[in-house]
Amino acid sequence: MSNSTPATIEDVARIAEVSIATVSRAIHMPEKVAKSTRLKVNQAIAITGYTANAMARSLRLGRSNMILVVAPDIGDPNFSSILAGLENEARAHGYGVLIGHTQNDAQRGLEYLKFFNSYQAAGLILFTGILPFGHQAATDSLPPSVGVFEPVFNGGIPYVGVDDVEGARKAVDLLISEGHRRIAFIGDSNTRLAYRRRRSGYEAGLAAAGIPLNRQLILDGDGTVESGRLALEQFFMRDDLPTAFMCVNDQTALGVSIGLKARGYDIPDHFSVTGFDDVPQASFMTPSLTTVRQPRTAIGKHAMALLLDMLSDRAASETEILLRPDLVVRNSVGPPPARR
Amino acid sequence: MSNSTPATIEDVARIAEVSIATVSRAIHMPEKVAKSTRLKVNQAIAITGYTANAMARSLRLGRSNMILVVAPDIGDPNFSSILAGLENEARAHGYGVLIGHTQNDAQRGLEYLKFFNSYQAAGLILFTGILPFGHQAATDSLPPSVGVFEPVFNGGIPYVGVDDVEGARKAVDLLISEGHRRIAFIGDSNTRLAYRRRRSGYEAGLAAAGIPLNRQLILDGDGTVESGRLALEQFFMRDDLPTAFMCVNDQTALGVSIGLKARGYDIPDHFSVTGFDDVPQASFMTPSLTTVRQPRTAIGKHAMALLLDMLSDRAASETEILLRPDLVVRNSVGPPPARR
DNA sequence: GTGGCCGATGTAAAGGTTTACATCGAACAT
DNA sequence: ATGTTCGATGTAAACCTTTACATCGGCCAC
Numbered sequence: 001m002s003n004s005t006p007a008t009i010e011d012v013a014r015i016a017e018v019s020i021a022t023v024s025r026a027i028h029m030p031e032k033v034a035k036s037t038r039l040k041v042n043q044a045i046a047i048t049g050y051t052a053n054a055m056a057r058s059l060r061l062g063r064s065n066m067i068l069v070v071a072p073d074i075g076d077p078n079f080s081s082i083l084a085g086l087e088n089e090a091r092a093h094g095y096g097v098l099i100g101h102t103q104n105d106a107q108r109g110l111e112y113l114k115f116f117n118s119y120q121a122a123g124l125i126l127f128t129g130i131l132p133f134g135h136q137a138a139t140d141s142l143p144p145s146v147g148v149f150e151p152v153f154n155g156g157i158p159y160v161g162v163d164d165v166e167g168a169r170k171a172v173d174l175l176i177s178e179g180h181r182r183i184a185f186i187g188d189s190n191t192r193l194a195y196r197r198r199r200s201g202y203e204a205g206l207a208a209a210g211i212p213l214n215r216q217l218i219l220d221g222d223g224t225v226e227s228g229r230l231a232l233e234q235f236f237m238r239d240d241l242p243t244a245f246m247c248v249n250d251q252t253a254l255g256v257s258i259g260l261k262a263r264g265y266d267i268p269d270h271f272s273v274t275g276f277d278d279v280p281q282a283s284f285m286t287p288s289l290t291t292v293r294q295p296r297t298a299i300g301k302h303a304m305a306l307l308l309d310m311l312s313d314r315a316a317s318e319t320e321i322l323l324r325p326d327l328v329v330r331n332s333v334g335p336p337p338a339r340r
Numbered sequence: 341m342s343n344s345t346p347a348t349i350e351d352v353a354r355i356a357e358v359s360i361a362t363v364s365r366a367i368h369m370p371e372k373v374a375k376s377t378r379l380k381v382n383q384a385i386a387i388t389g390y391t392a393n394a395m396a397r398s399l400r401l402g403r404s405n406m407i408l409v410v411a412p413d414i415g416d417p418n419f420s421s422i423l424a425g426l427e428n429e430a431r432a433h434g435y436g437v438l439i440g441h442t443q444n445d446a447q448r449g450l451e452y453l454k455f456f457n458s459y460q461a462a463g464l465i466l467f468t469g470i471l472p473f474g475h476q477a478a479t480d481s482l483p484p485s486v487g488v489f490e491p492v493f494n495g496g497i498p499y500v501g502v503d504d505v506e507g508a509r510k511a512v513d514l515l516i517s518e519g520h521r522r523i524a525f526i527g528d529s530n531t532r533l534a535y536r537r538r539r540s541g542y543e544a545g546l547a548a549a550g551i552p553l554n555r556q557l558i559l560d561g562d563g564t565v566e567s568g569r570l571a572l573e574q575f576f577m578r579d580d581l582p583t584a585f586m587c588v589n590d591q592t593a594l595g596v597s598i599g600l601k602a603r604g605y606d607i608p609d610h611f612s613v614t615g616f617d618d619v620p621q622a623s624f625m626t627p628s629l630t631t632v633r634q635p636r637t638a639i640g641k642h643a644m645a646l647l648l649d650m651l652s653d654r655a656a657s658e659t660e661i662l663l664r665p666d667l668v669v670r671n672s673v674g675p676p677p678a679r680r
Numbered sequence: 681g682t683g684g685c686c687g688a689t690g691t692a693a694a695g696g697t698t699t700a701c702a703t704c705g706a707a708c709a710t
Numbered sequence: 711a712t713g714t715t716c717g718a719t720g721t722a723a724a725c726c727t728t729t730a731c732a733t734c735g736g737c738c739a740c
Contacts, residue, residue: 008697020696021719022719032718055396055399055695056395058725059727074420075637080414084414285625362690374687393727399726
């Protein structure tokens, strides 16, 4: 049964006493073959333990059933769960996931173009905001691709992300409902669309509550822990402190939180803090961080599903899928001290 | 130049005015072809942007240059960095990494056997402690495989892990050098070899310092945050509290830490705590956790290197590679209160 | 000068699959 | 009875590579 070399379609054909063409058809277009032969073939397959050689299949078809996932940094802890979503969905449809990371090195992009070509990957999942390939490739017919997290700049590639506006809105709404009126926003000056959207959500929330926008309460960092602390220091240099800090991401929130503790303040008694992303660390902070969760596994799943759709119908169904983020309420938000 | 369909070896041959055999030789056995032709071929390759079709190559060769990585849970935050190590090393040698996860579902093992067969993956990286395949497959000639983190039970498969004994030893030595004599060990009753080894390191450290082993100070949880807290409660039910808690992993340490804080104790003023693994969250805890770091990226790198070795020489060089773990000293360890 | 050898190159087969096209029989309509 | 149609199956080509074997010169030794 389980010989050293795997069974080929020919072995199956011999046992089922049909031609290899019929075997192939019995597998891929069952309705085209008589029920009785289909049965014989299936038995033969069971006996031999046959699995089609994917290499031969891909060679013949001119495309493989592998999806290449290109990420700038695999080591990012967020990557795992997205990958899990991607892989699950892919495997459910008979696709495999091939991974590669550019390490933010543009040079390695070309390497991947070669790799991609040579494996004839069926499609591409792009984590990075830009195409990893040289620009000439971009204008050429691109393989079916979808972006994750961020829209891809060059080329109209559909992408799957999170509704940052809504997420930010949820955070600010919580703060407002707790009674905060002076809510600071610490942003990220980097050009990621996501960051700008989070700020829009913040502004929309204020507007909806009839709180006038106060530019003094908006500061931009660069998304790092350190920049969170720095922004906090700037607030303390002024007179008018906010009662809550809404941060563009969890790193920034951590920086703020550290800074506040260093100054002897308590969270959430003296100040409230919110983050965004719900990195795994968020629940480990003291106090644990109230933040907006990126549905990472779901993002992976949707991105892959979208790509697989594109592979079957040629039509790029939707160009943008935004998932609903959830507010994760932990212990870093409370009513402002004045009210207490 | 960059046409819609990728260049084949035939295109190169035509431009270089040689046969396809010569092209292939120029690429794979350059010394077998005259310098002048080699030059022509290289130019032609540059012109066409030729990359060998990996599918055709694998089909011909009967083996691919993909390594299948099978993990029980890709979503595990630790997975990312190991994967990064694996992938880097693989790509450096022209191999691709294909990932799959069993989700701890034995059933899916068979699926992977099929997948493996069909892709003729060159080798296997196993995260799980057991072979994912049915037992008959184990006795059959197995593809070159290496285990990561834990030795693989069935079959003498080499593996790459961390020296748990030494790691635990480093942690206990630190505690001892700070003056602790009553050091508790909170273990994990699960059968993972790693856990037993960590306890060995603990015991060896005590012995080396001439501290008699006190069985009362050893408790087994199951490696979760909750079990850490539970174990702590058990200690408090008794009279003789330790001055330090050495935990089998970071989760447990977090549980202990939460429990101590809930009882109003301060770390490290009242009690010291150590973990193991250095999960990304460890530095976010308050106080940040002193723990033993698993060199994850290095583990991945070594595992892949070992596998690649096995693929070139048939010889399974070494059967066990243990990397040296580092002690990461943060703020959860101090001298015992009595000394202060 | 001729036979042998060797280095460089070409020819063709093989690897496993899918599928256009051909074939074959039966059923049906005339 | 014969021609037509159609459903089921078989035949063979193609996908792109690698490599064993054949071929072809040139060079050396006799």
